[in-house]
Amino acid sequence: GIFLYFNSFSSKYLLLDEKKHNIYQNSSLEYIKQNYLDLYKTLLDAQFVVSNDFDEQAIVEYKKIAEKMDTTMYHVVVNVTLDCNLRCWYCYEKKIHNSKLYANVIEAIKLNVTLQYEKVRFKTLKISFFGGEPFLNFEGIRKILDFARTFCKTKDVVLLADFTTNATLIRKEHLEYLQDLKCFFQITLDGNRQKHNEVKHLNGEDTFMRTIDNIHNISNAIKESYIWVRINYDEKTLEHIDDILALIDDLDKNHAFLILRKIWQTDTNDINPKLLTGAIQKILNHKFFVDCYALSRSGICFAERMNQVLVNFDGKVFKCSTLKSFDDDNSLGKLNLQTGEIKWDLNKVAQIPRILPNKRCSECCLYPCCLGPCNKNILKSPDRTCIIDEMNLSMRDYLMYNFKLNLLYENFSDTNL
Numbered sequence: 001g002i003f004l005y006f007n008s009f010s011s012k013y014l015l016l017d018e019k020k021h022n023i024y025q026n027s028s029l030e031y032i033k034q035n036y037l038d039l040y041k042t043l044l045d046a047q048f049v050v051s052n053d054f055d056e057q058a059i060v061e062y063k064k065i066a067e068k069m070d071t072t073m074y075h076v077v078v079n080v081t082l083d084c085n086l087r088c089w090y091c092y093e094k095k096i097h098n099s100k101l102y103a104n105v106i107e108a109i110k111l112n113v114t115l116q117y118e119k120v121r122f123k124t125l126k127i128s129f130f131g132g133e134p135f136l137n138f139e140g141i142r143k144i145l146d147f148a149r150t151f152c153k154t155k156d157v158v159l160l161a162d163f164t165t166n167a168t169l170i171r172k173e174h175l176e177y178l179q180d181l182k183c184f185f186q187i188t189l190d191g192n193r194q195k196h197n198e199v200k201h202l203n204g205e206d207t208f209m210r211t212i213d214n215i216h217n218i219s220n221a222i223k224e225s226y227i228w229v230r231i232n233y234d235e236k237t238l239e240h241i242d243d244i245l246a247l248i249d250d251l252d253k254n255h256a257f258l259i260l261r262k263i264w265q266t267d268t269n270d271i272n273p274k275l276l277t278g279a280i281q282k283i284l285n286h287k288f289f290v291d292c293y294a295l296s297r298s299g300i301c302f303a304e305r306m307n308q309v310l311v312n313f314d315g316k317v318f319k320c321s322t323l324k325s326f327d328d329d330n331s332l333g334k335l336n337l338q339t340g341e342i343k344w345d346l347n348k349v350a351q352i353p354r355i356l357p358n359k360r361c362s363e364c365c366l367y368p369c370c371l372g373p374c375n376k377n378i379l380k381s382p383d384r385t386c387i388i389d390e391m392n393l394s395m396r397d398y399l400m401y402n403f404k405l406n407l408l409y410e411n412f413s414d415t416n417l
Helices: 018-026 029-035 037-045 056-069 103-119 134-155 172-178 193-199 207-221 237-248 273-285 375-380 387-391 395-410
Strands: 002-007 012-017 073-079 124-130 158-165 182-189 225-233 256-262 308-311 316-318 333-335 342-344
Touching: 002 018, 002 395, 012 018, 012 037, 018 037, 029 037, 073 103, 103 134, 103 308, 103 333, 124 134, 134 158, 134 172, 172 207, 182 207, 193 207, 193 237, 207 225, 207 237, 225 237, 237 273, 256 273, 273 395, 387 395
Parallel strands: 073 124, 073 308, 124 158, 158 182, 182 225, 225 256
Antiparallel strands: 002 012, 308 316, 316 333, 333 342
């Protein structure tokens, strides 16, 4: 007898009993205003009712442009190496053995941050360390962060350090160095102990427990650490989600979150929807925030923001981090090693559409809160780019998941999601 409404423009939910549901569905607004003023005010506040001249579509498009052009944060992604100590079968990247940040590239990155600040007085500097496995070259990480600490303190800029890692190489001395920074980690698990070790095998070692231990070590050593445990799943992984939850349930739920992502080689139709929704519910029961292609709270993809750049270990410049090869063909420019300026390849940059029309998205009821996929994914697969396609869930199940997520989110004392 309870009806759930969702407004994708305001991202607000509304629960109505059967009586008010029928009134809302079958009565004029004037009738509701005259006889059910509290309901009418609720509808107005949550923008379930708007004036005729309120152009939601135009506002959404403006919001998307505004996020692309926002300059309050400068986001520098650094491929400190394209080597990795593991060889996961599903990895899309072309590895380069023994590659690591050139010394002159490190100096040029420092110059680039200073130059960008002179152009745009950003309030936050976010440096994301990517690869490859970034902790193969912690010396490169240290040199960049040594500079960033001093720079941000001098300029009164917030510093965020971000790591995408398999967490098998993290040592005590690394955590001691990072302990006073605000750090974000994305750490991958490939299922329970047996499944994970089959994918991430390293000389017969138990990489699963090493990763679990380091997740806890990060949580204990770095006060302002925010850990996203990413579970890459196929049709079998979700059956053993309880095994993972049992080992991480003691983590602070305000600082540790879960991501569920389908391995891209796994066909969507091979994923049992009931198994997926069941896994999501189990995670929610443990009070973890879980991003399973959740409706975004952070807006567009970071690579679509103008005030973002990815610098490869050799000085080549990109935007997107999900490339098979960081080579000349994919490069959008190069870092000037003497000045720190980026020399963009204008012929390539001009071919990147700022906003690529997508009829399916613009006509979708979820578009105002989803904002659609990035242009790269639209170009790659224009007919199959929806997050719901990736999950093999009905719209009803997907919205119910997001409603439960919203209830959990409202109880969090931290907003670093």
